[in-house]
């Protein structure tokens with residue numbers, strides 16, 4: 001089965017990992033520092049904290065903000081559950097605002113309508129690798145003193161108004177799962193434009209340990225001393241994983257270019273096929289295409305999906321609206337809340353898109369899709 005996404009691993013990646021295994025540090029050594037510095041550079045020169053997954057990155061981000069019961073977090077339903085559940089697990093109320101029907105991105109007008117004095121965070125998602133409209137979210141966040149968060153699990157390397165992802169929101173989270181732009185097997189990162197949030201993120205991902213003598217509340221201890229001021233978890237990424245990440249980041253531009261090339265080929269081949277709609281791109285962004293979300297019209301999504309799977313094409317659907325998950329239904333969220341997200345979901349199929357997909361394989365996908373739609 002041709003997958004919808006997969007990693008691209010080179011001999012250099014393998015050698016980078018082997019080199020760490022032969023060395024002194026398996027974790028929290030020089031590879032972690034190098035990986036974080038490299039992420040920081042490509043994400044607007046803001047401090048980066050690596051961590052064990054994109055889900056962990058979201059948990060860290062919400063914890064660093066101090067999200068707690070009584071707070072509201074406005075986000076999109078057109079995302080992976082972790083964008084919302086990272087706030088829910090801290091006791092916040094998640095308020096789902098609807099998406100733009102064409103892009104599937106969080107709609108600023110819907111966010112504005114959802115604002116309240118309790119809004120603590122506005123969390124946008126760069127669905128498919130296309131940055132959301134941060135210049136529209138900024139004044140909305142400022143108007144209620146909320147933090148702006150970019151779940152950039154799809155979009156590392158993308159730009160918006162010539163600014164890199166990582167520079168667009170107060171906090172940005174990345175995922176390095178194998179299907180994403182670059183991988184560390186499992187992994188993620190949090191980038192922060194705010195020094196205090198960056199510090200809190202770092203401590204939360206490191207069990208809450210404080211190691212700076214200037215800040216000790218128990219003074220005059222020996223060199224062994226470290227202390228905890230706020231609870232945290234162990235979300236540290238290893239040197240083994242970061243070595244893979246460093247090697248992968250060296251090819252980020254190449255991955256992005258190949259994904260853009262494949263996206264353009266799909267757009268061109270599919271534009272004249274009746275019964276589908278190709279993805280929309282705004283003029284002010286340079287996306288990092290993680291997904292190729294085609295929309296199947298006339299209520300035929302399920303049928304076309306099943307035909308493609310039967311033809312050996314591992315298509316996926318991204319995403320069921322988050323509030324459809326039973327955990328949110330049990331909290332009283334109702335289907336029908338965000339009609340655009342529901343329509344988008346009902347039509348969407350993610351076609352195979354990854355750097356090592358060959359033109360021949362892509363042509364097979366295009367032929368199978370055209371046949372399924374006949």
Ligand SMILES: *Cc1c(COP(=O)(O)O)cnc(C)c1O
Pocket residue numbers: 052053054055056079080082083125151153154175176177186187188
């Ligand atoms: C993949 C993903 C995550 C979670 O990342 P993991 O590394 O799989 O935990 C969060 N948000 C979005 C939008 C994602 O696509």
